[in-house]
Amino acid sequence: MSAPIPSHVGPYPIRGVVGSGAMGMVYLAHDPAIDRPVAIKTIHRRLLDSSDDDPSVAARFRVEAKAAGRLTHRNIVSVYQFGEDNDCAYIVMEYVAGRNLRDYIQAPRKLEVSQVLCLMLQLLDGLHYAHERGIVHRDIKPANLLIADDGRLKITDFGIARTESSNLTRGTSVIGSPGYIAPEQYTNSDVDRRVDVFSAGVLLYQMLSGTTPFVGTDDAIMYKIVYEPHKPLSEVTKDAALEPFDAVLDRALAKDPAQRYSSAMEMRTALLALATEAVPDVLPANILLAPRLKGPEAKPAVGKERDPSAPSRPSSTSVPWTPDPATTPLTPSKPLPVTGPPSVPVPTGWDTAALAEVERELAQHVGPVARVLVRRAARGLTSLAAVRQAVASAIVDFEARERFLAKAGAPRTRTGTAVPSAATHFQATQVEGEAPSGEPMREGDVEKAAAALLSSLGPIARVVAKRCAAKSQTREQFVASVVEQLMPNVDARRVQADLWRALG
Structure with a gap:
């Protein structure tokens, strides 16, 4: 059965569950001092204290608090506090009432080019701000990008971010999510801000075409990202109107970091030059998806209608609810996104x-x-x-x-x-x-x-x-x-x- 929802985490009363995972939970809570909703991302204390667990788990959690805590930007989820109580350590952060970008990509209604540009410009603004302060995200993907109820994009989950003084996530694990990470992340090479530029290129390709440029099993994706060129966007979509984006994607998805855009701002400038009409600052209200939340006091956002395409949730008297990571407004506090090497079984007969x-x-x-x-x-x-x-x-x-x-x-x-x-x-x-x-x-x-x-x-x-x-x-x-x-x-x-x- 699902674990009971605590009444408090630290001094914060809990109002509902945003997401869950093996390492901890993400809760909707209330900040009594300022009278505002907050999101609280927790990690079980046993993962912080036990030497039997990967010591980098605790280190990455603290890196997330440190990295995101240094950033104050309209397109980055704000971190307010890092704290600990008897059962867990936790990060208190801005609560974003909305849905993640994956929901918008998978929705029946396809994003228009101007809306894609709106999201990309916001993403690149936020990334440039972080990069200029020495922080590289390294796991930019739809699930880590939230669309707030005012149409603004917010970058979240800096759990594997690399700071100028941190090198915690190098080693024998692939850092990031298959399909979105840059070639140098697969080959254990040095990484810098250009890995986020590559991921932004993947997102641009996906939002305009409905598919990522590199697909297949994990090991096939790894090979394609490192060695194979992507198919031109205009060829995949059979839409000549998207041909101007091919050159931008060729640079953003270049195998050699030296051939990519040198910064998120440079890519932003290139995209803005392709706009044939005014690009809105935020997504229009008529296409926004209503947030989803479950908990004792969870209520829909004021003035928002529930997405008619969304599946119904069981009532509080039915079986315990398991949060759906694809539809929660914050990325669940699942094990940090450190992907092991592609699954290849040990051959028969070998030790x-x-x-x-x-x-x-x-x-x-x-x-x-x-x-x-x-x-x-x-x-x-x-x-x-x-x-x-x-x-x-x-x-x-x-x-x-x-x-x-x-x-x-x-x-x-x-x-x-x-x-x-x-x-x-x-x-x-x-x-x-x-x-x-x-x-x-x-x-x-x-x-x-x-x-x-x-x-x-x-x-x-x-x-x-x-x-x-x-x-x-x-x-x-x-x-x-x-x-x-x-x-x-x-x-x-x-x-x-x-x-x-x-x-x-």
Whole structure:
């Protein structure tokens, strides 16, 4: 059953539930000192005090209070106080009576271009203000953007924000939400304000087309964001009137941060130049969706009609209500949006702990994608040494790659001084990447090549290997065929060397 709603959190009387999650709750409360409604985001004290839990949970919660507390802007949810009582720690913040942007995107009535521009300009205003004060949000998505009952957009949930003096969320987890985060967040690279620019580009694309530019399973999305260009908006919508937005989206969604807009304000200026009519400051009242709330004293907003398309709620005498994160006016206090690597099961027959150790080591060099690389490589191999050999090419630094390969007796990269493995069919003094001529394809070559290509090509590596093998009689032809398939941003010489090392 649902936990009972407390009468108070700290000195604040509770009026209803806004959202819920494993870490805590978000309540509608009353501030008796100023006589105003507030939202209170809680976190269970056991998560703050227990050393058995991820210590970064507490740190991120305090970062949210610190980060958002420094920001006073019309397009950012204000934070009033951080407090603690016997059962929980909590953040007291501005209560936004409204719905999140996801509801507007999913509503039957599509947003008009001028309304999309209205929301984007507000979002970019708020982001620019935060960025200028050294705070990067890193999880901009529809559920974290609220539309108040006056039509104003508000950015919320700074739970994984990065401040100038904080680096709490780096490590082996993907920070952010699949589909909205920038390529550098997947590759464990340094991040700055341009990750929020990328996310803003995704939102613009989604509001104008109804779909995100990168779709599929988590691992497919990861690959597409890092390697594949998005389809032009005008092509997806088949609407020539949206062609001017293609150039803006090309910059906002650029894989290389250096090719993106350097700031949210620069992107805002580019969008404003596309407006063919006056852009309203806030959304018009006739399209606003009524807020949803449940609790002992919850009442609909004054002057608002309930959204007729919204499903009915059970009465207070029926089964306990479970808040719907998609329709609550504040993002639920669910576990902070730190997404684990895409779900790839441990291959049958492998020791989970042994593979996990390789994953941890590799993650130090390539970030969260290590789990995908190791587990996919293990599918076609039978020893840890072979797995290390297959995934080592993902490590760019030569010395780090050598240390990684040296463990468990894995054969090292071929150089003039490296010791060849027993399976080597050419001399150790051979120049790296040089192909033995005329050697026929062998059984198992496709699996070896697919594992070696995984770090460069992602999920499509196996498909590329099979297609190239089908039209090749020799290994030389096979490698040449694979190289021909590579995108311009992939290092062909490195891929060629990785293939020959894997084929042996």
